[in-house]
Amino acid sequence: MTKPLNIGMIGYGFMGRAHSNAYNRVSDFFDTEYTPVLKAACARNAENVQAFADNWGYESIETDWRKLIARDDIDAIDICVPNNLHKEMAIACAEAGKIILCEKPLAMNSEEGEEMCQAVEKAGVANIVWYNYRRIPAVTLAKQLIEEGKLGRIFHYRANFLQDWTISDDLPQGGAALWRLDAAAAGSGVTGDLLAHCIDTAIWLNGGVSNVSAMTETFIKERKHNLTGKVEPVTIDDACAFLCHFSNGSLGLFESTRYARGHKALYTLEINGEHGSLKWDLHDLHRLDYFDHRDEGRVRGWRSIHVTDGDHPYMDKWWVPGLQIGYEHSFVHQVADFLESLSTGKPAGPTFRDALETQRICDAVLASAESGQWTDVG
Numbered sequence: 418m419t420k421p422l423n424i425g426m427i428g429y430g431f432m433g434r435a436h437s438n439a440y441n442r443v444s445d446f447f448d449t450e451y452t453p454v455l456k457a458a459c460a461r462n463a464e465n466v467q468a469f470a471d472n473w474g475y476e477s478i479e480t481d482w483r484k485l486i487a488r489d490d491i492d493a494i495d496i497c498v499p500n501n502l503h504k505e506m507a508i509a510c511a512e513a514g515k516i517i518l519c520e521k522p523l524a525m526n527s528e529e530g531e532e533m534c535q536a537v538e539k540a541g542v543a544n545i546v547w548y549n550y551r552r553i554p555a556v557t558l559a560k561q562l563i564e565e566g567k568l569g570r571i572f573h574y575r576a577n578f579l580q581d582w583t584i585s586d587d588l589p590q591g592g593a594a595l596w597r598l599d600a601a602a603a604g605s606g607v608t609g610d611l612l613a614h615c616i617d618t619a620i621w622l623n624g625g626v627s628n629v630s631a632m633t634e635t636f637i638k639e640r641k642h643n644l645t646g647k648v649e650p651v652t653i654d655d656a657c658a659f660l661c662h663f664s665n666g667s668l669g670l671f672e673s674t675r676y677a678r679g680h681k682a683l684y685t686l687e688i689n690g691e692h693g694s695l696k697w698d699l700h701d702l703h704r705l706d707y708f709d710h711r712d713e714g715r716v717r718g719w720r721s722i723h724v725t726d727g728d729h730p731y732m733d734k735w736w737v738p739g740l741q742i743g744y745e746h747s748f749v750h751q752v753a754d755f756l757e758s759l760s761t762g763k764p765a766g767p768t769f770r771d772a773l774e775t776q777r778i779c780d781a782v783l784a785s786a787e788s789g790q791w792t793d794v795g
């Protein structure tokens with residue numbers, strides 16, 4: 418007999434769907450002590466949130482997030498709203514003793530993130546941030562291989578996250594669908610939205626970052642704002658590239674843009690070590706490319722591991738060897754690991770504290786781009 422974990426979801430956008438799907442699927446595939454129950458969905462527009470609730474199977478709706486948090490029948494709150502609302506909601510959840518699953522990035526900046534960390538730590542509530550790419554089996558396999566020392570000393574870490582959806586200058590900024598283009602709601606552009614993913618994976622795989630040197634660009638300087646109807650300056654970064662030093666002595670090179678025509682969501686990473694290298698590509702997410710210099714010379718070369726076998730991370734829970742899973746399963750894995758952490762009491766990462774490290778690096782990147790100087794990670 419499993420125990421229910423009653424979920425209250427705030428927001429119903431793309432991520433609200435991804436998370437709801439994960440709550441619904443997890444117990445069909447993973448044996449966990451807790452089973453998520455979709456208790457209530459919350460958003461200001463009653464008609465829209467009711468349609469969302471009906472589609473995903475939420476039992477009830479709320480139109481005021483404070484009422485949702487005050488409900489005794491809710492154990493955990495999923496914060497799936499624009500970044501400028503994370504802090505207030507997370508602190509209120511912590512004060513109400515609720516478990517929190519917060520969409521990435523943690524906050525608008527690291528000052529806010531620190532306050533959120535202190536609130537959850539003071540309240541002693543379990544918490545996690547939705548950096549989902551760690552739990553794509555090929556990426557988790559990369560982590561295992563690195564931890565086993567298969568690459569030896571690491572020299573280079575490289576990551577890109579490329580998109581092309583904001584190239585048109587007719588695209589407005591702000592409002593429900595386009596808040597990612599509005600710095601007042603998002604905090605930053607590609608740095609907080611896309612590079613934050615690359616940074617989370619990087620520090621998980623390769624450890625902390627000590628300093629950065631960055632450049633950003635805003636290609637389209639003004640856009641109509643959906644909330645005011647006026648043409649207003651664009652203050653997000655459309656593109657960002659940075660160099661960094663990792664604490665282990667390796668060098669990092671990161672790039673993200675929403676102006677790479679032809680690329681919709683191309684997240685790639687590569688790690689080069691003394692004995693070998695690893696490469697991964699979101700468009701081919703079930704493969705991990707691995708080169709081992711210690712292989713016999715005649716057969717040495719890049720091997721492409723089809724990460725679908727029962728002894729690969731998470732894969733024994735799905736189909737039979739050789740059959741692939743996809744993007745949405747990374748969220749299912751995150752819920753499975755989080756539920757497990759509630760049973761064991763051993764936190765599942767990234768916790769708010771872990772995600773604060775990503776936020777600090779994002780802040781240093783933006784500060785460096787502004788000053789044109791190498792900047793220490795605070």
Ligand code: SOE
Pocket residue numbers: 580610611614682
């Ligand atoms: C932006 O287009 C976006 O949806 C991000 O907000 C997500 O975090 C990323 O995983 C995919 O791209």
